[in-house]
Amino acid sequence: MPEAASLMDKVVSLCKRRGYVYPASEIYGGLNSCWDYGPLGVELKRRVKEAWWRSMVHDRDDVVGLDSAILQSPLVWKASGHIEGFTDPMVDCRACKHRFRADHVEGSRCPDCGGELTEPRKFNLMFKTFLGAVEDDASVVYLRPETAQGIFVNFLNVLASSRKRPPFGIAQIGKSFRNEITPGNFVFRTREFEQMEMEYFTPPEQATRWFEYWRKERFDWYARLGVRPERLRMRDHRKDELAHYARACTDVEYEFPFGWSELEGIADRGSFDLERHSEASGENLKVFVEETKTHYTPFVIEPAAGVDRAALTFLVDAYDEDVAQGETRVVLRFHPRLAPITVAILPLVKKEGMPEKAREIERELRRRFTTFYDESAAIGRRYRRQDEVGTPYCVTVDGETMKEDTVTLRERDSMAQERIPVRDLVGSVEGRIEGWRRAGARG
Numbered sequence: 001m002p003e004a005a006s007l008m009d010k011v012v013s014l015c016k017r018r019g020y021v022y023p024a025s026e027i028y029g030g031l032n033s034c035w036d037y038g039p040l041g042v043e044l045k046r047r048v049k050e051a052w053w054r055s056m057v058h059d060r061d062d063v064v065g066l067d068s069a070i071l072q073s074p075l076v077w078k079a080s081g082h083i084e085g086f087t088d089p090m091v092d093c094r095a096c097k098h099r100f101r102a103d104h105v106e107g108s109r110c111p112d113c114g115g116e117l118t119e120p121r122k123f124n125l126m127f128k129t130f131l132g133a134v135e136d137d138a139s140v141v142y143l144r145p146e147t148a149q150g151i152f153v154n155f156l157n158v159l160a161s162s163r164k165r166p167p168f169g170i171a172q173i174g175k176s177f178r179n180e181i182t183p184g185n186f187v188f189r190t191r192e193f194e195q196m197e198m199e200y201f202t203p204p205e206q207a208t209r210w211f212e213y214w215r216k217e218r219f220d221w222y223a224r225l226g227v228r229p230e231r232l233r234m235r236d237h238r239k240d241e242l243a244h245y246a247r248a249c250t251d252v253e254y255e256f257p258f259g260w261s262e263l264e265g266i267a268d269r270g271s272f273d274l275e276r277h278s279e280a281s282g283e284n285l286k287v288f289v290e291e292t293k294t295h296y297t298p299f300v301i302e303p304a305a306g307v308d309r310a311a312l313t314f315l316v317d318a319y320d321e322d323v324a325q326g327e328t329r330v331v332l333r334f335h336p337r338l339a340p341i342t343v344a345i346l347p348l349v350k351k352e353g354m355p356e357k358a359r360e361i362e363r364e365l366r367r368r369f370t371t372f373y374d375e376s377a378a379i380g381r382r383y384r385r386q387d388e389v390g391t392p393y394c395v396t397v398d399g400e401t402m403k404e405d406t407v408t409l410r411e412r413d414s415m416a417q418e419r420i421p422v423r424d425l426v427g428s429v430e431g432r433i434e435g436w437r438r439a440g441a442r443g
């Protein structure tokens with residue numbers, strides 16, 4: 001395996017080369033810390049989101065979905081505390097004018113030129129824009145810095161229309177925007193990113209139990225999708241680092257090449273948000289209990305993850321190099337459910353009816369899996385290309401296929417090849433996906 005520092009460079013370069021992630025606006029020199037996802041990157045992100053939605057919404061009966069607007073009334077951000085408190089302390093260098101997060105520099109001298117720094121000032125991280133044709137103070141709106149508030153302000157709507165009662169959750173996936181002072185580390189911290197958040201509303205006395213439940217569930221989700229458990233850990237926030245709304249918070253952290261960093265936060269937000277919105281809007285956001293004829297404000301447990309950070313984790317964790325037949329092989333050992341291409345179909349040669357047969361097999365497989373057809377270059381080269389983008393299975397059509405209706409099924413991880421009848425192909429691939437375990441992984 002490559003050294004940590006070069007691992008990150010190798011992943012970034014593979015992403016560009018093979019169409020996972022490109023620098024945004026590249027033909028104009030790029031835009032600082034903005035990235036575009038290419039043909040394979042967009043597929044990876046879709047699979048990450050699909051896996052999250054399946055486990056958080058479809059596989060359970062106590063969570064429903066929502067897709068709220070990015071632009072909300074500014075009153076939402078006033079009530080939530082974001083206009084007042086969603087700030088980072090910032091310092092400027094009086095000499096070179098560079099700007100830093102106050103908590104990222106030591107002492108009062110500029111890390112770039114040694115100049116004197118200003119006193120820390122609060123810098124609000126929300127992007128501002130204008131609604132409508134007039135650009136004045138009255139038309140200022142904000143791009144949402146989290147998807148969570150769209151959920152809180154729809155609490156009554158969902159309660160009334162879905163007939164759910166706590167404990168239940170509302171899940172949402174969507175873009176959020178933060179004018180970060182120090183973005184960086186590829187797609188780890190950017191100013192435009194996607195979040196996967198779920199607000200779980202519970203009677204106050206059950207909050208601790210659900211907090212424990214969601215901590216474990218969210219940690220296990222990454223491990224179930226093949227992330228090496230030894231590179232995952234949970235870290236509880238100290239009281240002095242808790243966000244203004246949180247009673248408790250645990251981060252799921254991953255050991256990135258640049259160190260252990262937050263992948264996802266699971267917070268106990270208590271009744272903070274519903275109470276603030278209730279006060280500010282005048283709406284009663286309490287739940288009525290039929291048996292006791294009493295009202296209460298639910299507590300909220302929130303698992304909040306980032307799509308881009310999760311995708312980066314899966315990419316970095318999957319990256320591997322080994323030596324096969326005297327050559328270094330780059331391979332992305334993705335869980336088959338995350339791999340952008342599940343099966344590649346490769347005719348051994350471009351003649352003797354093999355391309356036609358391969359196309360026919362591909363049509364059949366395409367009904368169940370994402371496929372890729374490739375007839376160019378030597379077969380070994382085509383296998384390497386698929387290894388490098390993380391395709392778990394390759395099907396090769398050769399002379400025997402034409403005679404006996406069998407194909408070779410090659411596995412990315414072990415490179416083992418097995419001869420199987422074409423009619424068994426779908427079942428065989430499905431069985432392998434189901435039984436997939438990361439080589440060397442426990443459990």
Ligand code: GAP
Pocket residue numbers: 145146147148178180187188189190191192193194195197262263264265302304305306307308309310
């Ligand atoms: N609603 C709670 C909330 O937004 P957060 O810890 O600020 O909590 C949740 O964000 C997740 O969103 C983070 O764990 C991270 O995965 C992702 N995220 C936050 N800021 C990000 C950024 N600037 N770039 C990429 N992902 C980010």
